[in-house]
Amino acid sequence: MNPFRNLRRRFSRTALTTIGISLAIALTVIMFSIGEGIKGSVYTLLEERGIEIYVYGGGQSPILPGLEFENGREIAKSMRENNSAIRAASPVLTDFLYCSILPNVSERKMIKGISVTGDVPELRGEFKGIRILKGKLLETESDPFFANGSYSAMQPKNFTYEIAVNDVLAESLKVGLNDTIYLSVDSKLSNPIPFRVVGIYESSFESLDVMSAYIHLSELQYIVKGEEILKRPDPVNVIFIDLYDEGRADDVKEWINEHYSLKAYTYNEISSEVGEIFESYETFSIVIAVVTSIVAFLFTATVMVMAVKERTIEIATTRAIGFSRGSVFKSVILESLLICIFGFIIGIFIGLAGSELLDWYLVEVNQGLPRGFDFTIITPIVILEVTGLTVLIGIASGILPAYRAIKLNIAETMKSE
Amino acid sequence: MTIIAVAISVSLLISMLSIAEGYRITSLRNIQKSKEDVLITAVGTAGISDGHNLSTALRNDVNITEASPILLPFDRVLSVTPLKDENRSSLVFSGGIIPKSQEKFLIDGKKLTIFDYFEVEFDDWFPTKEDKHFNNNYTGEWTSEALIDEILASNLGLEVGDKILISSVSIFDFTNVSEAHVFTVEGIFKTDLKGSGVLKIFQGFIVLHLSELQDILGGKYKDYDMISGLSLSLTQEKKGSGNVERIALDLKERYPYYQILTKKDKIRQVERETAMSNAVYMAIGIVALIIGLLFVISIMLMSIFERTNEIGVMRAIGISRKHIFTQIFLESLLIVLIGALIGLLPAYYGSILISNFISESYGIDMEFTAFTPELIARSMIEIVGIGSLASLFPAWRTMKIEIVEALRRVR
Numbered sequence: 001m002n003p004f005r006n007l008r009r010r011f012s013r014t015a016l017t018t019i020g021i022s023l024a025i026a027l028t029v030i031m032f033s034i035g036e037g038i039k040g041s042v043y044t045l046l047e048e049r050g051i052e053i054y055v056y057g058g059g060q061s062p063i064l065p066g067l068e069f070e071n072g073r074e075i076a077k078s079m080r081e082n083n084s085a086i087r088a089a090s091p092v093l094t095d096f097l098y099c100s101i102l103p104n105v106s107e108r109k110m111i112k113g114i115s116v117t118g119d120v121p122e123l124r125g126e127f128k129g130i131r132i133l134k135g136k137l138l139e140t141e142s143d144p145f146f147a148n149g150s151y152s153a154m155q156p157k158n159f160t161y162e163i164a165v166n167d168v169l170a171e172s173l174k175v176g177l178n179d180t181i182y183l184s185v186d187s188k189l190s191n192p193i194p195f196r197v198v199g200i201y202e203s204s205f206e207s208l209d210v211m212s213a214y215i216h217l218s219e220l221q222y223i224v225k226g227e228e229i230l231k232r233p234d235p236v237n238v239i240f241i242d243l244y245d246e247g248r249a250d251d252v253k254e255w256i257n258e259h260y261s262l263k264a265y266t267y268n269e270i271s272s273e274v275g276e277i278f279e280s281y282e283t284f285s286i287v288i289a290v291v292t293s294i295v296a297f298l299f300t301a302t303v304m305v306m307a308v309k310e311r312t313i314e315i316a317t318t319r320a321i322g323f324s325r326g327s328v329f330k331s332v333i334l335e336s337l338l339i340c341i342f343g344f345i346i347g348i349f350i351g352l353a354g355s356e357l358l359d360w361y362l363v364e365v366n367q368g369l370p371r372g373f374d375f376t377i378i379t380p381i382v383i384l385e386v387t388g389l390t391v392l393i394g395i396a397s398g399i400l401p402a403y404r405a406i407k408l409n410i411a412e413t414m415k416s417e
Numbered sequence: 418m419t420i421i422a423v424a425i426s427v428s429l430l431i432s433m434l435s436i437a438e439g440y441r442i443t444s445l446r447n448i449q450k451s452k453e454d455v456l457i458t459a460v461g462t463a464g465i466s467d468g469h470n471l472s473t474a475l476r477n478d479v480n481i482t483e484a485s486p487i488l489l490p491f492d493r494v495l496s497v498t499p500l501k502d503e504n505r506s507s508l509v510f511s512g513g514i515i516p517k518s519q520e521k522f523l524i525d526g527k528k529l530t531i532f533d534y535f536e537v538e539f540d541d542w543f544p545t546k547e548d549k550h551f552n553n554n555y556t557g558e559w560t561s562e563a564l565i566d567e568i569l570a571s572n573l574g575l576e577v578g579d580k581i582l583i584s585s586v587s588i589f590d591f592t593n594v595s596e597a598h599v600f601t602v603e604g605i606f607k608t609d610l611k612g613s614g615v616l617k618i619f620q621g622f623i624v625l626h627l628s629e630l631q632d633i634l635g636g637k638y639k640d641y642d643m644i645s646g647l648s649l650s651l652t653q654e655k656k657g658s659g660n661v662e663r664i665a666l667d668l669k670e671r672y673p674y675y676q677i678l679t680k681k682d683k684i685r686q687v688e689r690e691t692a693m694s695n696a697v698y699m700a701i702g703i704v705a706l707i708i709g710l711l712f713v714i715s716i717m718l719m720s721i722f723e724r725t726n727e728i729g730v731m732r733a734i735g736i737s738r739k740h741i742f743t744q745i746f747l748e749s750l751l752i753v754l755i756g757a758l759i760g761l762l763p764a765y766y767g768s769i770l771i772s773n774f775i776s777e778s779y780g781i782d783m784e785f786t787a788f789t790p791e792l793i794a795r796s797m798i799e800i801v802g803i804g805s806l807a808s809l810f811p812a813w814r815t816m817k818i819e820i821v822e823a824l825r826r827v828r
Contacts, residue, residue: 010719010722012718013715013718013719016711016714016715016718017711017715019711020707020708020711020712020715023704023707023708023711024708026704027701027704027705057586057587058496058506058508058587064494064508064620066494066508067494067496067508067584067585067586067587068585068586068587069586069587070586070587095492095637096464096492111674113459185466185637185640185641185643186464186465186466186467186637186641186643187459187464187465187466187674187675188466188467188674190466190641224636224637225635225636225637226636226637226640227640228635228636228639228640232586232635235586261587262587280774280775283774284771284774288429288701291425291429291705292429292704292705292708294425295422295425295426295705295708295709295712296708298418298419298421298422298425298712299422299708299711299712299715301418302418302419302422302712302715302716303715303716303719306716306719306723307719310719310722310723358697361693361697364693
């Protein structure tokens with residue numbers, strides 16, 4: 001009772017069954033890789049960024065936009081001075097503006113809506129999320145327009161006029177270092193302000209569609225808020241906190257929530273919150289994997305039952321010459337397992353290819369995701385899970401036929417044939 | 418077991434196809450229902466400036482009966498606190514409209530579809546229809562009227578008539594009330610939004626008069642009279658398709674820096690979006706179906722092998738190869754059909770389950786799958802088609818059986 005020989009004997013049947021199993025395995029690999037991809041990507045991206053705590057102006061969730069809060073710099077300074085675990089506290093404002101390479105443009109294609117972040121370079125700390133390709137992420141370290149705690153004479157000419165753009169924006173407007181681009185609050189560019197490109201960066205946090213730029217905090221505040229910043233000075237959306245020891249993140253977060261009427265989140269909290277949003281993809285994929293596994297199991301089990309039925313004489317003869325029930329049982333199970341293993345080997349390769357394809361597609365469809373975000377990742381865990389599933393299907397589908405094989409009455413069987 | 422496997426495969430295929438159909442059908446239905454002939458939005462997310470004046474100018478156009486400005490700042494939240502309980506507050510998304518203009522777009526006098534996706538139903542409307550506060554550069558009278566959604570009302574225990582504090586900045590303590598504006602809840606509206614899954618962070622939605630929202634948000638919203646879009650309704654004679662396209666083209670020339678969308682454009686957008694996702698769902702469904710059919714082929718081959726002797730006898734007594742071919746082919750196809758028909762029932766329940774699941778996880782109370790007669794017909798045709806092809810192989814194999822060899826084979 002050589003399982004290999006038995007499989008070779010009915011080659012087309014074996015081939016069809018193997019193909020069926022390989023498709024089921026491939027689909028399962030793809031589905032399982034979705035869960036790993038999402039969890040892994042979110043965690044890695046946030047961890048790489050180097051920001052341990054995010055402080056918002058209130059909010060019940062770290063992924064909802066938060067309220068703006070005033071006196072961002074003062075609050076950040078107070079945090080730094082009163083908690084020795086804090087290496088840097090960087091107040092940041094982000095808003096959307098329009099930009100163009102010419103001040104007077106009526107051609108719609110020449111105007112781009114972009115996301116602009118304003119911060120103060122010298123307050124940044126060791127944030128690693130941004131890779132500079134050319135120049136600098138702003139040359140002037142301080143924020144001259146807001147020197148000494150007030151906006152100097154409210155005249156734009158006191159601006160540094162420095163801007164750093166991401167590579168997607170640079171490519172789109174065809175600008176390089178020292179070129180000028182104009183920023184305006186409205187799409188008609190009614191008050192265009194010229195900025196000089198001092199740097200081009202590749203941020204791991206920009207999706208391929210969102211073009212973005214960095215300018216000095218007070219300059220952004222003035223452009224977006226106008227005269228209102230005199231009444232409500234220094235508005236920011238968030239303060240990024242960099243710690244000396246990232247293990248202290250939870251402590252410092254609690255401390256901030258106690259001492260300030262703001263809401264702080266650690267990067268762990270954010271990644272689990274974001275992960276939850278994609279839970280639906282995960283559940284969905286597990287359901288599909290389970291259903292196809294059931295079909296694969298039914299397939300293999302039926303084929304094996306029929307295989308055993310075909311070979312009743314052979315099995316009876318084998319038993320008659322002294323082979324034990326145990327060895328017959330094992331032989332059938334092994335045959336079933338072998339089919340599944342062949343299917344597994346082919347299926348893994350198909351699954352790898354399919355998983356890459358699906359990843360590409362999901363990234364295309366979900367615009368606004370950070371670059372470097374993978375929806376599917378094939379990790380050792382995925383391989384392990386699929387291997388386990390294959391073995392389970394192989395053994396389970398062999399049980400019924402193996403049981404039937406050992407239950408054969410040798411004499412009756414040989415007499416009836 | 419074969420039939421069960423086919424049934425499972427078929428129900429997975431049909432469920433997948435129904436998801437693909439679902440979103441498409443719902444979006445298209447919403448687009449057709451809408452009273453909006455043309456939508457003007459900004460390129461990117463920054464907004465359209467000079468909203469009030471632009472809407473007045475467009476309303477004066479002979480082809481346009483109404484131009485309603487809408488502000489939906491999705492990158493901003495407002496803080497809402499009940500005056501009767503200042504310890505509770507919610508962060509909510511907001512919308513600003515001019516009631517007199519927007520009410521012309523309500524379907525059945527109450528409903529509005531936002532982004533052609535989810536529905537809002539207003540039982541109560543603003544008492545003051547004009548946007549008075551805009552007069553004299555935002556110094557006109559405040560109506561202080563607000564409409565809130567059910568989720569917000571339930572989170573904060575609010576009823577019609579209650580007073581609330583609204584602010585766009587973080588307030589450290591409420592003694593400084595000048596930072597916050599007092600509004601009265603004039604109505605509670607229903608939305609499809611459930612506050613579950615992806616939208617579990619969704620705390621609620623509040624609608625105010627346009628200029629009052631702009632004033633609260635301040636900055637560019639007030640300095641530039643910023644809005645997110647304009648809904649246009651054309652005169653009755655101009656509603657025909659050719660006219661709409663021409664008017665849209667004219668608007669595109671006048672306002673090249675904005676995006677002008679007609680119903681046709683929106684439909685094209687939905688078709689484009691759903692094409693790719695449909696491909697994925699179909700792929701999953703078809704893989705499942707292929708596995709099921711491989712099963713059928715396998716079983717049929719084994720069955721033919723078992724019946725070689727019988728087939729040999731049939732050939733020996735004069736039954737033609739063609740006849741045997743047809744018999745095996747039909748047998749195989751029958752298994753597929755029975756499995757498919759049985760699979761319809763779990764497919765139906767499966768599609769409801771999936772719809773509820775997606776609804777929970779996206780937080781929108783909507784049907785995400787479409788189990789329509791057309792879908793069933795289409796699926797059955799596909800299954801029969803692919804099933805027929807699959808059935809050809811075992812049938813072809815029987816034709817190759819030689820009579821003598823077959824008769825010689827002892828069971």
